[in-house]
Amino acid sequence: MATKWKSRLSIGVCAFLFTFGLSGLIIVSAFGSTYVHRDYFHTTQFRDELNLFAQYLNLFELNHIPIESAKQSITVSQDEIEEYRNRFGNITEKLTFLKDEYKFLIDGAELANNQDAVEIYIAERDRKIEEITQIFKSDDYARAKIITDKEKRVEEYYQGKEQYYLDFLSYKGQLQYYFTSDVSDKVYTNVILADDESITDKMNSHSMSYISSYSIPTEDSDSYYWLRQYNQRANSLIPFKGEIAVSKALPSSSSIAIKYNKYKQEQTLVWAYTLASIVSLILCLFVMKKARVMPAAVERGAPYYNKLPIDVRAALILLTGWVTLYLLFSIQDQFLYVLDNPFVSGWSLFIGMVFASIGLAITLAQGRLMAGRIKDWEYIQEEWRKGLLNKAGQSAKAQFIQIKISLKDAFLKTSTGAQLFIVLTIVFGLGLAALMVILNPDFMVAYMVLLAAIGVPLSMVLIRRIGYFNRIVLQANELAIGKLGPDVQVPGKSVLATLAGNMNVLKQGVTTLQNEQAKSERLKTELITNVSHDLRTPLTSIITYTELLKKEDVSNEDRIAYVEIIDQKSQRLKVLIDDLFEVSKMASGNVELNKEKVDLVQLLQQTLAEYDNMIKESNLQFRLPNMEIPVYAFVDGQKLFRVFDNLIGNVLKYSLENSRVYITIQTSGDHALISFKNVSKYEISENRDELFERFKRGDSSRHTEGSGLGLAIAKSIVDLHEGHLTIDVDGDLFKVAISLKMQPS
Template identity: 45%
Template sequence: MDIKSKSKYLFVIWVILIAYGLSGLFSVLTNGSRYMHGDYFESEEYNSQMDQFVAMLNVYELYGMPKEEMKKQITVTDEEIEEHRTRYGSLGDQISNIGMQYNDQIKAAIDSGNKAAEDVLTKERDEKIADITENFNSDEYVRGKIVKEKEKKIDEFYRTLQEYRSEFNHLGQAYKYYLKDNSTGKVYTNLSLSKTESATDYMNKKDMFYVQDYAVLQRNYLFTGYSEKFLPFNEVAESILENQKDRDLSGQIGLSKSASGKHIAIMNYNDYQTGKKLFFVYLLTSFAALIASYFLAKRKPATVFGSFEHMKPLYGRIPLDVRAVLLLLTGVFLLLSMTLISEQFVYYHSNFFSSLIELIISLIAAASLLAFGWIQLKFLLEYRNDWQQLKDDARNSLLIKSYYAVLDAFIVKSIGFQLLVILGIAFAMGMLFVGVLAAGGGDIIVIAFAIGVISLPIFLIIMRKAGYLNKVLKHTEELAAGNLGADIPVKGKSAIAKHAANINDLRNTVKVSHKEQAKSERLKTELITNVSHDLRTPLTSIITYTELLKTPDLAPEDRDSYLEILDRKSKRLKVLIDDLFEATKMASGNIELHKEKVDLNQLLQQALAEYNDALSQSTLQLRISQPEHPVYAFVDGQKLWRVFDNLIGNILKYALENTRVYVSVKEEQERVVLTFKNITKYELGEDLNELFERFKRGDQSRHTEGSGLGLAIAKSIVDLHEGSLDIEVDGDLFKVTVILEKLN
């Protein structure tokens, strides 16, 4: 083995020893208080578990009472009566709120001519108002209400006690107690004592891991849960049980050695003892590792520390401030890895191999970070002998470069000012040149002519360009301020002219954007209004007739009528919700198509067949034009059938009575064109694209049964098939054109 390889191996061993040793010292800071100050019975986990047992013992055994007795001790104060009375405001406020709650429902019943529903709602409102009024007239009336509320709280408290009983019994298998009420002589214990045995036969160091006096444990407990930590807090039960706190109780509670080793209390004790042993072994071995690393470095410093000059050029390319941050991050992750090492001892796994693997991984990570940090620190310390290099590297740091970049960005105040300065310098240099020539005997007249004929026109041209640029900048500032104004005049084909043209395009785009935004806000408002109207109408009917069904002695024929209305309105509501859900899925593209070869002629005929009865009962005259041979397309038949279904349904809803309806299928080269034409019974708006918006209808009064989603769903389906669906209106003629790719 050569010297270089030996140096590498010794360095690796050294950093591993250092990492392990430092992790031990770090563990003293993080976990020393757990094991170096007292034993397990002074630890936080034992005290927490004992607190839980004492809190439950108080409730279940020491201070418990029958539910009915607790209810008899309920008291109501004047403050509670006043709080209950004004909980929701003054009498006027509460009556006003109740009125507002019922006004809409009563109005809906009146509008629908439902006298029974109106009477039921009015009676319910008046009863609530009478109840609130009585609250403000009688203290005893309010007192009775509060008593009932507290009785419910007590019932809830005893249900909770029943739920936590098993947990208390489980803790009682490990924690043994013998307590005595000194005033009554009553004994509370879970020890199995014979007549000849006393509590001292069990409550001793032989049979108990640890014994404590009850007086020491009984601190500031809440009877229904110590700080709400072990049992849900119940204010009513707490106030009643609090009155028993003056009882004189004495005795002892201890952790029994006879408890099962699988009990959580015993497992915690055993885990603590094992962890304590591992901690001190870990501490001793870490100190040994530090001592070994010290002697290794002392005996062979050159071999251990080695030479890392081959890494210096690569490291030197990193900016100085980045190196500092990198060193800081290395230190942070080193502390984290040391924490992981110490936790393998303190919070060990029952699986030895799992703990060993995690320890090795953490140790390798810590050693690697320590080596990386050592190399960085070694190179940074070399600046002690080369302060000039430190200054140079500081000037090339990212922070300094960023600082100067910001300064450079603010040097230019005005392009016109810069041009003026540049031209002034050029003019001064020219005059200097003339002076030099004059001093040398040059032809001053020729030079002055050149300056007057060439330089002056160039100066004027540049100043004109600067003025034009300033105009462009001024328009840009106005545009940024929101003042769109008029277009900038575009002069020539220079870069400034191109920039002016771009500003004009941006201005026009902003104008269009403002219009689209205003339109979007209007459509959003209409959408919310339409959704509220379409969903609320059937929902109001459902609520009204549901209330009517609750009416006592309702006639069977009325009940059947109400159920029929409920069935119709609920189905209507389901259609609206299903259509809205499908339209949302379509718009987001979150839908999967199952394409196959489909005859569009046959698919259209199937869609028309669904409406045979409706068409025959209507006054519309249907005219169908389609090829006699099949016309195939590669589409999702089920989804495309929905398109035809929506379009035919719209025709039945919105076509003018006693008019003709035309449906045609045509083949044009590589595509299929389907056309649906009818005369509308409603006057359509100017913007046809709005008909594709959700909940937008041609029937602005919204008297029809549609959801307003048909065209939106149809267009989304056609778009997913990479086709097109367009609308044309000529007067009252409404035409829908669907174009799909034909399958040859």
């Protein structure tokens, strides 16, 4: 047990000695440069006092200029007169500005029917006009104005100078001085000399504690810097040389003697404390080397300490280290007060030293435990991942990202974000006002008025908005389950009103989608029916005539006729299947275009030439206006030929007999517009968009030749060229319009 207490005592003593040694280093670093001088008279502080006294001496005695003399020596040059006249402009500009200024005042007084003010303003204006005129007219008048202004500034300077006179008298009673000049035989001194004494008999090292030679050059003096701007005498001051000394007979109650003695005491204290701290550090090293108790004491707390997260351990080291340094520097702040109050300040220093020793011991112990772990970099990385800071950082990062997203979402609609900001500002403002009422009940009436004027209306608005929002939520829930109720009212232009309007539009969209779905189902049924019909018809003929060919009693003429019919129906079936594959391929986008520069007019004429015999055999009249000027486009000629071929074939199949067909090519901007117009022999009463559906025909009885895929193929080809193909039906008038981008010239 005795050994255990001895170890603890050794640790405490060692920590105290080390702390005392550190405090001594802090003290010497803080005050060493101040107390390294021989005495107070050789410090910078005392030198500054001498400089200040010399400045006062020059100001009040050596080169003292009475105020009357300063005023009498004021001079004004012609340049100053000109500068004074034109300081704010020439005479015309000044008079114009003055008249405009008083015109505004006079007009205002007349408007107020204040005749007395009008007369006063007019008198002031005329007086100032006369004054400005005299300044520009007479140099003497201008000079007098400048002198008056300078005299006023000189008086202000001397009034400010008087506040330093008491300080000068205080220094004059404590310092001895003797000054002479090479340009004057006058001596300035406060040393009392007998008739048979010289200044060296009085001012020497035997009678003076400190003597300093001093010169006062006028060119470097700041005493009359301001005054030099106003009279010439301040520019012709006399330089002086002499000595300033401190007498050994200086009373101990004087401020300089007090500072001298205090400096001597503080100097002794600082260097004695520094010496003691050095001895303390040496003893500390000796105790640590001999005792060797620190490692064992540290190891006992290691298992508990190492369970803490590594960032917590680092924070504890920094905290205890900072507390130790704070206590050490507080010792520095209290150190010099020991001389003023030894008991209180000495006790504060001792307490601070004890707590600093404890803090230092804890810091060093933690450092010893951490030092063994720092070498293992993998351990540090693993512990850091488990640390509180890393976890808090990850959490804060996630929260920051979420807040950033939330703020961005809040201001997706600027008006909503602004309203939210205003509401939050009002809520926090009312909360702050409530806190002020708690601290000062006198604000209760004002707070109740504020609450009634802002808080209650805001609450009502929020209640209405929340109720309206709930109705929109119910509408959305009903829409989600497919129940289409009545539309939500859309009052105003708020964000909720916009949301309600969008919900109504969405409900209408659902209705439209349901109708489209029904229509799609109908078209799908028709598509299957049409495909079945168009494929089954030629296939039935092929099967029928094949069966007839199998009969033995078929004549040769009938056999040839049957084979011809089978061939026709086979070709018909091939056309249907080829068109079906082509439109499917185009719909999938798996088509490559070989684009080149093509004359659309020539391509259309070539297509018409393919149908020349059919056109002549028909009783249709084709009209082709404006087909002379070439129109070039960057297209796939073969694919576009197919478009024209399908459209002209439809015209020949479905046009009313003895009617006219119009085919035109025009240009509009950078687009070519191609149109096909004809009168249909069949009634077109269905939706024009359905004409693009596969196997849809104008001949609802499906007795005409064709696959029903012509328009679907044509539209797919035009879409691949990034063009537009539209159909317009007006009664029996059928119009197909194609828009393609032209080749730039």
